[in-house]
Amino acid sequence: MASSASYENFEFYHASPSATSTPSATDTSGFSVRSDQDSFAYCRTNSEMSSVFTEESVYHDPSSPLAKSGGKGLPLCQASPTRLGMKQYYSHVGDEPDAEPEIDDIDLELDMMREKYSKLLLGEDMSGGGKGVCSAVALSNSITNLYATVFGQTLRLAPLPAEKKSMWKREMDWLLSVCDYIVEFVPATETFKDGTPLEVMTSRLRSDIYMSLPALKKLDNMLLQDILDSFRDTEFWYAEQGSMSKNANTKSGSFRKIVSLRTEEKWWLPVPCVPAGGISEKARKHLQQKRDNANQIHKAAMAINNSILGEMEVPEAYMSSLPKSGKACLGDSIYRHITGADKFVPEYLLDNLNIGSEHEALELADKVEASIYIWKRKVCISSMPNSKSTWNLKDLVNDKEGDKNHILAGRAESLLLCLKQRYPGLSQTTLDTTKIQDNKDVGQGILESYSRVLEGLAFNVVSWVDDVLYVDDQQKNKVLSI
């Protein structure tokens, strides 16, 4: 079976240490802008977000006009669409997706857009004092939270509900459109009527946005339309953990069994169920094909995310918080391995470390990344020209030290790469998180968050396919063993 190799990483899918609160079925189809920064989670696998955003319904945000369906409307707030109005809007969109929108709906959309942008301008500081976050971080948080609102409750292979889909498209459109106005100046040639060329400066979309944004939009579209939408009328189905006994025989007339795949650590995920004889070969092939696609999308989104994160400035605060030496950072055992005279094989080192959980892997990644910057800093310092003395013995020693640190930084880099390949669902490291929080660049903020949430979604799709295939395998083995 082609996908068997993926099962060795199975334990890490969704094994999120932060998902401790209980998701509830509150209505979250409303507005996704949230003012509290606590809702802001950076992680590669965004499945745990479901627990973040359901702790408080977005309708409880008292400053939202959507919350003012009662008699407490503020006198200045002319635009107060009610919750009912929202529902009407959504049901309209859901029922007739191709119909021309009504004037009322458009007024509502204008109001929602105004609210979204206003809150972004306030930078999450609803007191108006400007003590919140900058635009780059506000936009990044907004994309993260929108993803959680839209995808946080549909953790399964199924088309996204129509109202969630339109919310995702509409609000992402608002957030991404800021990129349309980020430009750079480039020299260009205009030609006079008589043929004389003229050098002029013209503006065009900034190159990183020009390169990455269309690609991300395409990946987004592929995930939603080509993959999730293809799972209509499937041979498998899902049972909610809590309502399992009730739903056990939903497809009446035939004997079907629910395979309780995960009992404790993945209790928040719906459990996939297959018919007694397993699913058809055609359905399996379809699943396999979509898994391959999602895997490619995951790799592409991850590559874009890594490249944007790589371009982001390393915050001063991170550099000044580093320990002085690589040894203090990595601990004796790893330090000895990495500085050993023998050929350095990162895979061998990782095998010997007995990494027991994603949490431990992330801790190691943080340490290794810190050591990279410690050694790189040492290379920088030792390569600085010694202005006081002329060429002397000290320079020779410095050169040798610099070479050694250069090699160590390289080894640490290969170790980090190897670690990330072994745990593809690893949360973001401390450096990445610090970069995202300190980022001032609006373009990078949008590209990073968009690629991060798409990476998370693609990763989840792969794991959901694996879940179904695993359950199908178990079911078929059971039938054979009878």
Place this chain on the structure above:
Amino acid sequence: MASSASYENFEFYHASPSATSTPSATDTSGFSVRSDQDSFAYCRTNSEMSSVFTEESVYHDPSSPLAKSGGKGLPLCQASPTRLGMKQYYSHVGDEPDAEPEIDDIDLELDMMREKYSKLLLGEDMSGGGKGVCSAVALSNSITNLYATVFGQTLRLAPLPAEKKSMWKREMDWLLSVCDYIVEFVPATETFKDGTPLEVMTSRLRSDIYMSLPALKKLDNMLLQDILDSFRDTEFWYAEQGSMSKNANTKSGSFRKIVSLRTEEKWWLPVPCVPAGGISEKARKHLQQKRDNANQIHKAAMAINNSILGEMEVPEAYMSSLPKSGKACLGDSIYRHITGADKFVPEYLLDNLNIGSEHEALELADKVEASIYIWKRKVCISSMPNSKSTWNLKDLVNDKEGDKNHILAGRAESLLLCLKQRYPGLSQTTLDTTKIQDNKDVGQGILESYSRVLEGLAFNVVSWVDDVLYVDDQQKNKVLSI
């Protein structure tokens, strides 16, 4: 005549030292967001803005989708309404103001709104690097520039052209709506069904916005509808300076004369013209009444503006730039006056200073304001508890010094007030400008700029009425003297 008192200040109306560039009749009905900070001018009388914004047509902003009517559309920018599209939109709005807007128009409005908010989020840094201004300053600049775009070319008593009016209403609506989401938490009492009261915290509009914004909206409405709109089919008319000879006999059949009121210093203003026998008593009464109204609006807007500016924090940079002593700041002559043992009469001091221009008055206001903060700072320092020694002679001396500085600060304050009353059209002082540029509070930024531009408009209306009355007086005197 009731308005004769105003003529003594006549020289200061529009006598703007910065209006040196030539206004041209470029089309500015498009978008008002501008990326360059140079366009940012703070002044009480905003009449000189006409020269600021016409130096470069807003259509030349290369990052605006409105500029992309040619073949250079960027691939990512899906929303590219053309200049033609804009014109169609405006002509539609102008022709049928009460008609239901078309879907195309609404799409266009959505696009324009998106562009406006996106550029605000970029903080005027179109590179996306986040090195521009904060939201508070971006919104303040945007209101200032919108005012210049809308009112900069209609410097006369006449209804605002329909397309300018709708632009003003539409874009101010976007900018002001940010205020709808600025809230503060206040304790409130809810009652259970059984009658038990419960203390809860609820959010409501921040009190300064709750107080001032409806008032400003009302003043705005009064200026546009009650005053400017009332000047339809007037007995007086305007002649453009450049086309005077051509337009001299526009109302053919009767002999009319153009009174060239201002030759040099107000050349950018259209010249009011009256019939040979002057205007009717009814028209004069109407003018007089509207002048009184505008004067009241001016006072109200100025009061709000002063109170917002007073609430704004004094920037660190301003305090650290102050000279050490009030004497060094004010110069010997004024310092001697202000520290004299006699009763201090600010009017008497001002009479003796021979202030020759608005520029000199502003320079004096800056010095006096600086001296207020120098003396207040000294009061603060001398009143700080002397932790090292116990009560002693030094404290007594400190107390006396503190009292003296307190009195001096009070005298300087009364001098500044007197100066501002004598020159009501004075530009904003260095402290005010520094406060506006350093401001981080979104609510204060919006209220300050809105009240400032309304104050400027009301001030201009008063002066335009005075211009017509002055010309009418001259004409009637001429008829009498024949």
